[in-house]
Structures are given as structure tokens and as C-alpha cells.
Amino acid sequence: MIQQTAAQMADALAKGEITSVELTQAHLDRIAAVDGQVKAFLHVDTEGALAQAKDVDARRKSGEKLSPIAGVPLALKDVLAQKGIPTTAGSKILQGWRPPYDSTVVSKLKDAGVVIMGKTNMDEFAMGSSTENSGYGPTFNPWDLTRTPGGSSGGSSAAVSSFEAPLAVGSDTGGSIRQPAALTGIVGVRPTYGAVSRFGLIAYSSSLDQAGPFGRTVLDTALLHEVMAGHDAKDATSINAPVPAVVAAAKSGDVKGMKIGVIKQLQGEGYQKGVQARFDESLQVLAGLGAEIVEVDCPSFEYALAAYYLIAPSECSSNLARFDAMRYGLRTGDVDGASAEAVMSATRDAGFGREVKRRIILGTYALSSGYYDAYYGSAQKIRTLIIQDYAKAFTQADVLVSPTAPTTAYKIGEKVDDPMAMYLGDVATIPVNLAGICGMSLPAGLADEDNLPVGFQIMAPAMQDQRLYQAGAALEAALLSKWGAPILSKAPALGGK
Amino acid sequence: MSSLSRDDVAKLAGLARIEMTEAELVELSSQFGMILDAVARVQEMDLSGVKATSHPQPLENIARPDVVLPSLSPEDALSGAPAQEESRFRVPQILGEAE
Numbered sequence: 001m002i003q004q005t006a007a008q009m010a011d012a013l014a015k016g017e018i019t020s021v022e023l024t025q026a027h028l029d030r031i032a033a034v035d036g037q038v039k040a041f042l043h044v045d046t047e048g049a050l051a052q053a054k055d056v057d058a059r060r061k062s063g064e065k066l067s068p069i070a071g072v073p074l075a076l077k078d079v080l081a082q083k084g085i086p087t088t089a090g091s092k093i094l095q096g097w098r099p100p101y102d103s104t105v106v107s108k109l110k111d112a113g114v115v116i117m118g119k120t121n122m123d124e125f126a127m128g129s130s131t132e133n134s135g136y137g138p139t140f141n142p143w144d145l146t147r148t149p150g151g152s153s154g155g156s157s158a159a160v161s162s163f164e165a166p167l168a169v170g171s172d173t174g175g176s177i178r179q180p181a182a183l184t185g186i187v188g189v190r191p192t193y194g195a196v197s198r199f200g201l202i203a204y205s206s207s208l209d210q211a212g213p214f215g216r217t218v219l220d221t222a223l224l225h226e227v228m229a230g231h232d233a234k235d236a237t238s239i240n241a242p243v244p245a246v247v248a249a250a251k252s253g254d255v256k257g258m259k260i261g262v263i264k265q266l267q268g269e270g271y272q273k274g275v276q277a278r279f280d281e282s283l284q285v286l287a288g289l290g291a292e293i294v295e296v297d298c299p300s301f302e303y304a305l306a307a308y309y310l311i312a313p314s315e316c317s318s319n320l321a322r323f324d325a326m327r328y329g330l331r332t333g334d335v336d337g338a339s340a341e342a343v344m345s346a347t348r349d350a351g352f353g354r355e356v357k358r359r360i361i362l363g364t365y366a367l368s369s370g371y372y373d374a375y376y377g378s379a380q381k382i383r384t385l386i387i388q389d390y391a392k393a394f395t396q397a398d399v400l401v402s403p404t405a406p407t408t409a410y411k412i413g414e415k416v417d418d419p420m421a422m423y424l425g426d427v428a429t430i431p432v433n434l435a436g437i438c439g440m441s442l443p444a445g446l447a448d449e450d451n452l453p454v455g456f457q458i459m460a461p462a463m464q465d466q467r468l469y470q471a472g473a474a475l476e477a478a479l480l481s482k483w484g485a486p487i488l489s490k491a492p493a494l495g496g497k
Numbered sequence: 498m499s500s501l502s503r504d505d506v507a508k509l510a511g512l513a514r515i516e517m518t519e520a521e522l523v524e525l526s527s528q529f530g531m532i533l534d535a536v537a538r539v540q541e542m543d544l545s546g547v548k549a550t551s552h553p554q555p556l557e558n559i560a561r562p563d564v565v566l567p568s569l570s571p572e573d574a575l576s577g578a579p580a581q582e583e584s585r586f587r588v589p590q591i592l593g594e595a596e
Contacts, residue, residue: 328577380549436553
């Protein structure tokens with residue numbers, strides 16, 4: 001049962017072939033069996049999940065009209081507040097915190113009858129690309145338990161790829177949904193900035209952060225996308241427009257006559273051979289389906305990584321000032337006579353990990369007087385050029401494509417002491433965030449040299465998210481018929497199966 | 498090659514209210530040169546006449562109708578407080594003794 005797609009599960013629920021309680025229990029059993037190895041979850045809400053499942057079963061029985069994925073279980077990235085449930089953002093500074101409110105994403109999931117099984121591991125405050133920066137230890141890639149599942153939403157990607165959950169929510173500030181999806185052989189979408197409410201999403205870099213869906217298929221991902229997205233008055237940057245018809249697009253999956261632009265700057269040198277090979281192969285598949293492949297030039301993308309690693313740390317140095325040991329979260333050093341400032345400094349030293357400190361210090365430097373124009377100011381101008389490059393490219397193509405990440409999953413510990421090497425893994429995903437547009441990663445096969453999943457990235461203009469699903473579904477269907485079985489069937493079985 | 502000394506990092510850590518150990522200060526200062534060289538690439542392009550973008554959307558202030566809506570109860574608001582007293586957050590001393 002747990003091997004099915006979310007769409008199949010939803011169908012079985014609607015037909016009364018299974019109950020949500022049975023489906024949820026099967027996933028909780030799977031978590032109990034394999035999460036000791038994978039460590040995708042920071043908190044499993046067994047009782048709460050079964051209560052939600054029971055409730056949705058009752059609503060269905062009473063004849064209530066339910067959302068298309070009502071009763072389907074889900075794993076939630078620990079960056080989203082859920083009332084009464086431990087929420088840490090992967091940080092020791094929030095250990096034990098139970099939010100007194102629901103984020104809008106959680107409210108929408110609850111309204112849709114989606115069963116939230118628990119909170120998934122992540123790089124602390126979403127700063128990282130491997131989950132190794134979590135304050136609670138890393139998550140392991142189900143394809144090879146010595147490797148990272150990517151990050152920062154690595155707990156969510158590992159949960160879905162290990163069949164612990166059919167769906168998961170992540171967040172993507174510089175690639176944190178798309179890159180882990182690529183490294184674990186699943187689908188992940190970063191929606192257009194402003195499409196999904198950020199209310200209750202613990203902020204890292206407010207002008208870049210966006211929550212989004214993970215699934216094992218393009219359609220499953222669309223079903224979750226449609227439930228999460230929509231205008232929210234509680235988020236001043238929320239776009240007041242209808243949600244793009246992503247489910248319909250995922251069902252149509254037609255690329256005949258579609259213009260697909262290959263970004264010259266996001267391929268070739270620096271990309272692993274097997275990654276480039278699967279990418280090129282997917283392009284041929286799309287061309288075979290009737291798409292027109294063109295090359296587009298985005299010269300400013302060479303500077304996207306540099307701009308990102310100034311903008312995101314600058315915003316984070318300001319956003320994380322709220323962790324001041326006064327109103328919630330950790331407080332240490334509160335001895336008689338200690339000043340508020342001393343308590344604050346001691347708490348932030350004890351509660352923040354290395355990468356978070358590194359980025360706060362870098363952001364503090366980039367924003368300090370005398371350096372502001374040279375660093376943060378220049379980065380903001382690069383951002384303008386990236387937006388202009390995209391705008392021009394989208395006059396030549398309907399969607400743009402690249403490999404999602406330059407390499408397949410790397411070993412745990414391989415890059416943890418070399419921050420620049422880790423940052424380079426985000427080179428292909430970051431431009432989407434800087435421009436506020438949308439992007440998807442879907443499996444393109446396994447790299448020949450290591451038999452690990454490769455991600456294919458599709459990008460579309462703001463609020464044209466349906467194009468991702470339209471192109472993604474077409475590629476997915478063609479690759480599936482070529483492979484004969486879903487890519488995850490090639491992943492090794494985990495113990496306790 | 499850019500660099501930040503141990504003392505530069507200590508000053509920034511003070512501004513960011515993070516009390517760092519000596520080992521942390523030394524480690525960060527040794528990593529910063531490389532990181533600063535990488536991010537300083539933003540200065541390589543000719544950016545004269547380019548406008549800055551602080552946000553991907555044209556932002557405007559949004560005011561909601563001035564009506565009372567439900568909000569957190571004092572108990573809920575204080576539920577995560579490290580310390581509380583008389584339905585308020587209890588915080589360490591903010592002003593010096595002399596003040």
C-alpha cells in the first residue's frame with residue numbers, strides 16, 4: 001500500500017477501499033521500521049496523526065465533500081509552525097518549543113484533511129544543502145545510507161523516497177526543495193515567490209523563502225501544490241491571484257510545440273559527467289515529444305551564487321535577531337546579575353550551530369557601514385540583472401531547463417568542513433530564488449558512474465507554475481515508459497521492510 | 498585575497514550578540530578570506546546605472562480593515578517563555594545598576 005502514489009491512495013480512500021486510519025498506520029509502521037536508519041523525522045506525532053485520520057474518515061463517512069488528497073499522510077518540514085507540536089527549524093535554540101499557532105500552510109493542510117504525521121529534519125534554519133547542519137544530527141539518503149539526502153529539506157526528501165510518506169512539504173530559499181528532490185530521485189517544486197503563504201514559516205531570507213511540495217510523481221506534487229497555495233492576508237507578500245491550474249497541467253503533460261530553453265551557463269564544466277549525460281538524454285526525449293529545444297544566454301548567472309551568499313546571509317542576520325532568549329526558545333546564562341545582553345550572547349552562542357553563526361557574521365559584515373554598497377548593494381544590482389536575463393530568456397522559450405544540481409548525492413562529511421564547496425552545489429537552483437520565479441526538479445535517471453539519481457530542473461515565469469507541471473509530466477511519462485518502472489524501484493531495500 | 502582578522506570577527510560577533518569561543522573566532526577568520534573572495538565577484542561586473550532589487554515583487558503597504566480580530570491569549574503568548582512573572586515575560590536586567 002505504501003508503494004502507491006498519493007493519487008492512487010486518494011483514489012482508494014475515495015472509493016472506500018481503505019481508510020485513512022489504515023493508510024496512516026501503514027506509514028507509521030514504515031517509519032518505525034526504517035527511520036532508525038534514515039532519520040528523516042525529528043518528531044513523529046503518532047497519536048495526533050491517527051486522530052486526524054480518524055476525523056477525516058468520519059467526515060468522509062458523513063458525506064462531506066473533501067479535498068482530492070484528504071486522508072493522505074504527509075511529512076512536514078520542521079520549519080513550519082504547527083500548534084502544540086515541537087517545532088525547532090533544526091536548531092537547538094528552539095528545542096522544546098511548541099508554537100501556540102498554526103502556520104497558514106498547516107491550516108490549509110488541516111482544512112484539506114491531509115494527515116500530518118510529523119516534523120522532518122533539516123539544516124538549521126534551512127541554511128545548508130545536506131541536512132548535516134541540523135542541530136539534531138544528519139538525515140541519510142535511502143539510496144545509500146552513507147550519503148546525504150540533500151538539503152536543507154533533506155528530511156522531507158528522505159521521508160518520501162524511503163516510502164515513509166507519500167507527500168512532504170519543504171521550503172526552498174536557494175534550492176532547498178529542488179536539490180534534495182534531485183539527490184533522492186523524487187519530484188520537488190519551489191512555487192513562485194508569494195504563491196504559498198510564509199505566515200508561520202520560520203524565516204531565513206524573507207525575500208527568497210518559499211514553501212513547496214514533494215511527491216514521488218509530478219501529479220502527486222501538483223495535488224499537494226494546489227492545497228498549499230493561495231492568497232493569505234496574513235502574509236503581506238502573498239500574491240492575490242488564482243492558483244495556477246497545476247493539477248490539470250500535470251494530467252495533460254503535453255510539450256508538443258513548447259519551446260524549451262537550455263541555459264548555456266548552467267551546464268558543462270563543473271557538472272558531473274553522469275549528471276550532464278542524463279540531462280542531455282532528457283532533452284532528446286523532450287525533443288522527441290515535439291518540443292523545440294533552443295539555447296538561451298544568461299550571462300549574469302555567473303554571479304548568482306556570489307549575490308545569493310550576500311543577500312541571504314544579510315537577511316538572515318536581521319531575521320535571526322529575534323532569537324534573543326527573551327520570549328521563547330533557549331535561555332542560558334541567566335544568573336543573578338547577568339545583563340540581558342550577556343544572556344542574549346551566551347544563548348545565541350549555545351543555541352546556534354557553526355553554519356548559522358557563519359552566515360550571521362557574513363551578513364553582519366555585508367551590511368556594515370563602509371561595506372554595504374560594495375557587497376549587499378552590488379548583490380542587489382546583480383539580482384536586477386538576473387531578473388532581466390530571465391525576462392529576455394522567457395521571450396525565447398516557454399520554460400527553461402538545466403541539471404538541478406552539479407553532482408549526485410555526496411558522502412556525509414565530505415564537504416562539511418569546506419563551506420565554499422557546499423555552496424557550489426546550489427549554483428543551478430539559486431537564480432530562480434533571486435528572481436522570485438518557480439522551479440521543479442524531477443528524476444532524469446541514474447548517473448552511470450555511481451547509480452545515484454540525477455535531477456532535471458524546469459523553470460517558468462512567476463505565476464506560470466502550471467508550465468512546470470505540463471513539461472514535467474510529459475518528460476516523466478516518456479522516461480517511465482523507457483525505464484519500465486519508477487526510478488525508486490531501483491533503490492536498495494531498507495532493513496525491516 | 499580578502500581576509501578578516503580574529504579581532505574583526507570578534508567585533509562582528511559582538512554586534513551580532515554571539516559570544517564566541519577563541520576556537521570559533523580563529524576558525525571563522527580562517528574561512529572568511531575564501532568566502533569573501535567568492536562573494537566579492539559581485540563587484541566584477543559593471544553595475545553603473547543598474548537599479549538595485551531588494552525584493553522580487555513590487556511591494557506596497559497593505560492595511561487591513563480596522564476591526565478587532567482574535568489574537569493569542571496571554572497564556573498562549575507566554576507558553577514558550579523561558580521565564581514569566583505576573584502574566585509577563587521575565588527578562589534579565591536591561592539597564593545598568595547606576596541607571
